[in-house]
Amino acid sequence: MRERERPIGAVPAWIVLLLGAALAAQIALQAAGAPRRTAAADLPPAPSAAALRAASLGEPEAAARLAMLWLQAFDASATNEVPYRNLDYGRLIGWLGAILATDPRSGYPLFAAARVYAEIPDPAKARAVMEFIYTEYSKDPRNRWPALAHAALLAKHRLGDPALALRYARALRAVAEEPNVPLWATQMEIFILEDMNELEAARIMLGGLLATGRIADPGERRFLQWRLEQLEKRLSPSDRLNKNR
Amino acid sequence: MRRALVVARLTLLEARRSGLPWLVVAALGAALALAAFVAQVALTEGQATQAAVAAALLRAAAVFLLAAHTVASVAREANDKVLDFVLAFPLSRPAWYLGRLAGFAAVGMLLACACAVPLLAWSSPQGVLAWGVSLAFECTLIASAALFFAAALAHPAAAVSATAGLYLLARSIGAIQAIAAGPHAEATLAAGIAQLAVDGIALFLPPLDSATRTAWLLYEAPTAFELLAVLVALAVYALLLAAAGLFDLSRRNL
Numbered sequence: 419m420r421e422r423e424r425p426i427g428a429v430p431a432w433i434v435l436l437l438g439a440a441l442a443a444q445i446a447l448q449a450a451g452a453p454r455r456t457a458a459a460d461l462p463p464a465p466s467a468a469a470l471r472a473a474s475l476g477e478p479e480a481a482a483r484l485a486m487l488w489l490q491a492f493d494a495s496a497t498n499e500v501p502y503r504n505l506d507y508g509r510l511i512g513w514l515g516a517i518l519a520t521d522p523r524s525g526y527p528l529f530a531a532a533r534v535y536a537e538i539p540d541p542a543k544a545r546a547v548m549e550f551i552y553t554e555y556s557k558d559p560r561n562r563w564p565a566l567a568h569a570a571l572l573a574k575h576r577l578g579d580p581a582l583a584l585r586y587a588r589a590l591r592a593v594a595e596e597p598n599v600p601l602w603a604t605q606m607e608i609f610i611l612e613d614m615n616e617l618e619a620a621r622i623m624l625g626g627l628l629a630t631g632r633i634a635d636p637g638e639r640r641f642l643q644w645r646l647e648q649l650e651k652r653l654s655p656s657d658r659l660n661k662n663r
Numbered sequence: 664m665r666r667a668l669v670v671a672r673l674t675l676l677e678a679r680r681s682g683l684p685w686l687v688v689a690a691l692g693a694a695l696a697l698a699a700f701v702a703q704v705a706l707t708e709g710q711a712t713q714a715a716v717a718a719a720l721l722r723a724a725a726v727f728l729l730a731a732h733t734v735a736s737v738a739r740e741a742n743d744k745v746l747d748f749v750l751a752f753p754l755s756r757p758a759w760y761l762g763r764l765a766g767f768a769a770v771g772m773l774l775a776c777a778c779a780v781p782l783l784a785w786s787s788p789q790g791v792l793a794w795g796v797s798l799a800f801e802c803t804l805i806a807s808a809a810l811f812f813a814a815a816l817a818h819p820a821a822a823v824s825a826t827a828g829l830y831l832l833a834r835s836i837g838a839i840q841a842i843a844a845g846p847h848a849e850a851t852l853a854a855g856i857a858q859l860a861v862d863g864i865a866l867f868l869p870p871l872d873s874a875t876r877t878a879w880l881l882y883e884a885p886t887a888f889e890l891l892a893v894l895v896a897l898a899v900y901a902l903l904l905a906a907a908g909l910f911d912l913s914r915r916n917l
Binding site for chain 2 (some may be wrong): 468469471472474475476477478479480481483484486487490521524525526529530533536590634636638643
């Protein structure tokens with residue numbers, strides 16, 4: 419029986435050389451180029467929720483999550499001193515709104531809004547994201563309260579705006595009757611009015627979220643604990659002493 | 664009936680001996696690897712992201728592999744004049760067509776099972792069961808569409824394109840209708856005609872946008888009535904395509 423292929427020796431030498439050279443050129447070209455990074459300016463305008471839903475081809479849940487992974491890559495390079503600071507927040511909020519409308523039951527967009535995008539040291543941008551969270555919270559308070567609770571703390575400690583923090587804290591009363599909402603969340607006004615520092619408040623909040631089983635996702639738990647450690651470092655006594663000097 | 668079953672068995676045997684099983688293994692591997700990757704970069708909802716991405720990829724892979732396999736099989740049969748040879752025996756055209764359809768549908772059901780099982784790692788058994796059963800019906804519909812187009816159109820590329828076009832349009836027609844009737848739609852005659860046209864097209868499409876939903880895996884499984892309504896709608900459309908294929912084959916001069 420004849421074999422299906424002839425030996426390599428049957429291939430003319432110039433074809434083998436051409437194949438090798440083309441492969442080497444391809445690898446060299448790709449290796450020489452800088453790794454692809456998405457800069458802040460690359461973020462395109464947000465599509466409408468209807469367009470995003472149409473583009474998902476009947477898979478809105480998968481499309482919403484993939485869109486979030488894509489969105490969080492913008493301006494997040496490790497070389498960036500303050501990630502996300504250069505983003506156009508108008509566009510960013512448009513994207514978050516479209517993604518949330520594509521899968522309204524996903525907690526990802528508001529989690530990212532509260533824990534990532536609202537934490538940048540730019541008060542105007544942070545305030546815009548917090549207002550987005552506040553608006554979206556009112557559409558589904560039962561599932562979206564953690565984002566607003568965090569926004570209330572940020573409003574007090576990062577923006578130094580107790581009136582705004584109180585407005586958010588009072589809005590959280592809407593979920594007071596819900597069974598799986600911890601008591602501290604519905605009594606956020608006490609956190610805001612009391613002379614409690616940011617670290618204490620964040621510890622109570624994270625502890626409460628963990629105790630109620632609200633954070634089941636290991637990735638989310640790791641991320642929040644890492645954020646808490648960062649906050650502890652930032653507010654450590656030696657740092658505060660240095661700042662006072 | 665018995666002859667149709669023999670054709671169906673031969674169709675299954677052909678699928679087993681082709682490269683299809685290896686392609687399914689490759690698709691499963693690729694989907695699970697991508698799901699593992701997205702779980703690494705997701706800040707929250709890692710499990711839900713894995714389930715959603717894997718389910719969307721596996722659903723698309725099952726449908727594409729089945730359509731390509733069906734079209735290639737029918738085209739090869741036509742090129743080798745096997746159909747002319749087979750019909751020279753005491754085998755009616757409907758028996759051949761229904762036998763082939765049953766065989767491809769059985770391949771689709773096996774594909775659906777293979778795609779559903781890995782999802783048990785992230786979703787409830789009820790959700791996975793509903794998703795898997797719905798995918799099996801969806802694959803039957805696709806087998807019916809691919810067989811119809813492959814038998815009716817001379818070129819495999821045209822048959823694959825027609826099947827893919829029907830599938831993609833059926834999956835997005837709900838969103839297209841929502842856009843056409845949305846609050847930003849103008850109240851002009853042209854907009855009204857466009858909306859009517861979109862609604863008219865939707866009448867001739869299967870409700871694939873409400874079938875095999877990822878939401879069943881992430882949130883809650885459908886009620887028995889909801890699932891039954893979807894399965895009945897898919898079965899009716901598969902029956903329509905089978906009747907159209909039988910009609911076309913019966914009229915053709917071979």
